[in-house]
Amino acid sequence: MGRTVQMEQTPGRAHGGRAGEAERPALRQAQRGRILDAARRIVVRDGFAALSMRKIADAIGYSPASLYLYFENRDEIARALGAEGYAQLREALDAQIQVVDPAGRLRALAQAYVAFGEAHPETYRLVFVDVPTVQPEEGMPGPDAEPVVRVFAEALAALGPTTDAPHAAALWATLHGIVMLALTRPGFAGPSLERVVEAALAAWLGTAAAGRKRAGKPTRAAST
Amino acid sequence: MGRTVQMEQTPGRAHGGRAGEAERPALRQAQRGRILDAARRIVVRDGFAALSMRKIADAIGYSPASLYLYFENRDEIARALGAEGYAQLREALDAQIQVVDPAGRLRALAQAYVAFGEAHPETYRLVFVDVPTVQPEEGMPGPDAEPVVRVFAEALAALGPTTDAPHAAALWATLHGIVMLALTRPGFAGPSLERVVEAALAAWLGTAAAGRKRAGKPTRAAST
DNA sequence: GTCTATAATTTGATAGAC
DNA sequence: GTCTATCAAATTATAGAC
Numbered sequence: 362m363g364r365t366v367q368m369e370q371t372p373g374r375a376h377g378g379r380a381g382e383a384e385r386p387a388l389r390q391a392q393r394g395r396i397l398d399a400a401r402r403i404v405v406r407d408g409f410a411a412l413s414m415r416k417i418a419d420a421i422g423y424s425p426a427s428l429y430l431y432f433e434n435r436d437e438i439a440r441a442l443g444a445e446g447y448a449q450l451r452e453a454l455d456a457q458i459q460v461v462d463p464a465g466r467l468r469a470l471a472q473a474y475v476a477f478g479e480a481h482p483e484t485y486r487l488v489f490v491d492v493p494t495v496q497p498e499e500g501m502p503g504p505d506a507e508p509v510v511r512v513f514a515e516a517l518a519a520l521g522p523t524t525d526a527p528h529a530a531a532l533w534a535t536l537h538g539i540v541m542l543a544l545t546r547p548g549f550a551g552p553s554l555e556r557v558v559e560a561a562l563a564a565w566l567g568t569a570a571a572g573r574k575r576a577g578k579p580t581r582a583a584s585t
Numbered sequence: 586m587g588r589t590v591q592m593e594q595t596p597g598r599a600h601g602g603r604a605g606e607a608e609r610p611a612l613r614q615a616q617r618g619r620i621l622d623a624a625r626r627i628v629v630r631d632g633f634a635a636l637s638m639r640k641i642a643d644a645i646g647y648s649p650a651s652l653y654l655y656f657e658n659r660d661e662i663a664r665a666l667g668a669e670g671y672a673q674l675r676e677a678l679d680a681q682i683q684v685v686d687p688a689g690r691l692r693a694l695a696q697a698y699v700a701f702g703e704a705h706p707e708t709y710r711l712v713f714v715d716v717p718t719v720q721p722e723e724g725m726p727g728p729d730a731e732p733v734v735r736v737f738a739e740a741l742a743a744l745g746p747t748t749d750a751p752h753a754a755a756l757w758a759t760l761h762g763i764v765m766l767a768l769t770r771p772g773f774a775g776p777s778l779e780r781v782v783e784a785a786l787a788a789w790l791g792t793a794a795a796g797r798k799r800a801g802k803p804t805r806a807a808s809t
Numbered sequence: 810g811t812c813t814a815t816a817a818t819t820t821g822a823t824a825g826a827c
Numbered sequence: 828g829t830c831t832a833t834c835a836a837a838t839t840a841t842a843g844a845c
Binding site for chain 2: 506536
Binding site: 647 | 811814
């Protein structure tokens with residue numbers, strides 16, 4: 362475990378009048394970190410719905426009121442956790458660029474994506490269901506505004522000629538759907554989730570009609 | 586609109602002692618229907634999170650207490666709505682069996698599935714996110730326990746030889762992922778959702794590398 | 810059958826003492 | 828900076844009158 366990204370806060374209009382001792386942002390950041398740590402533990406253990414200011418405060422020996430000195434409100438904490446989780450996922454994917462073979466890289470990415478969702482169900486839910494905060498990432502619209510889409514778009518581009526934006530979006534959707542169903546419908550995976558991912562990949566790798574026999578074994582990854 | 590399925594209640598231990606006038610289950614069912622109608626309207630308009638016993642009661646001029654005469658608790662209402670929504674989706678899919686061409690039928694099913702999610706976002710959420718009540722449908726485990734999976738499994742079987750259980754599951758996951766992302770990530774669809782569905786279908790129809798030119802135009806359907 | 814009244818919780822957020 | 832005290836809403840569910 363361990364936090365991955367910290368997210369710089371918008372200084373906004375925080376600590377209003379004057380600060381007694383710790384005017385230094387370093388201390389302030391440290392406290393924010395403690396709060397987020399506690400919040401993350403709650404979400405990972407009990408889900409986002411169980412996250413309340415009181416529980417966070419209790420977990421770190423604070424009063425609920427003190428939290429508002431470091432975060433505007435509950436939503437800001439949720440957004441920070443969401444951004445963290447997204448970054449964590451991106452790291453899990455980035456770790457797969459080591460695979461040089463285009464087809465192998467695509468499989469590695471796909472398996473890593475689903476493995477992440479399986480390993481961190483509540484984090485995944487937080488990012489993609491509970492706090493769908495999009496970071497438009499520049500002003501670009503369309504599917505490519507989503508960082509993960511670009512990862513899959515590049516992986517697809519390395520494969521062959523047909524590389525639409527819709528194609529990459531569809532691939533992402535496939536993996537997202539696999540994770541979501543694994544998290545919400547017990548027994549969806551059947552014997553193994555990897556098997557389902559393999560079936561989906563067969564289509565994108567152009568071996569749809571073949572007997573499911575191929576080179577490049579599944580690369581297990583992710584799970585920070 | 587209009588309710589689709591009614592769900593027989595488990596008589597359990599409802600109306601305890603004796604009933605004054607309307608002992609007849611017909612009246613009881615009618616009241617249950619009114620309650621569900623109100624509940625459905627709330628969910629469709631404001632989402633499942635906004636569904637409360639008070640709001641339902643207000644909507645039909647009841648007191649909150651009276652609802653408990655017809656439903657065990659809030660969860661039973663939610664489950665009933667979820668079952669309704671699932672049946673509605675199945676109807677939208679069943680309406681596509683008219684398409685005789687195997688490839689065309691698969692496309693029609695896929696487009697109908699996604700169109701349903703797009704047309705009834707809160708209902709879709711209710712069924713697959715908020716109230717993931719599985720109806721194990723016999724005691725069979727595995728992906729085939731899910732009725733919609735069987736629909737896609739049959740459609741795939743008509744296409745060719747390679748028809749795993751994982752394959753059908755993966756196809757369902759793709760469509761589910763497309764709907765979910767369309768509902769949660771603004772701008773995911775890009776110009777059109779159908780385009781994304783087409784891209785996904787290209788893989789399953791074996792024309793992944795082709796230039797996206799094919800017979801059998803998309804069959805718009807669903808939306809009760 | 811239906812309502813009134815209410816218990817029992819839980820929540821986010823703030824005012825003001827220290 | 829931190830806490831105590833508290834407000835203001837909601838919510839589910841039940842007891843008991845009518």
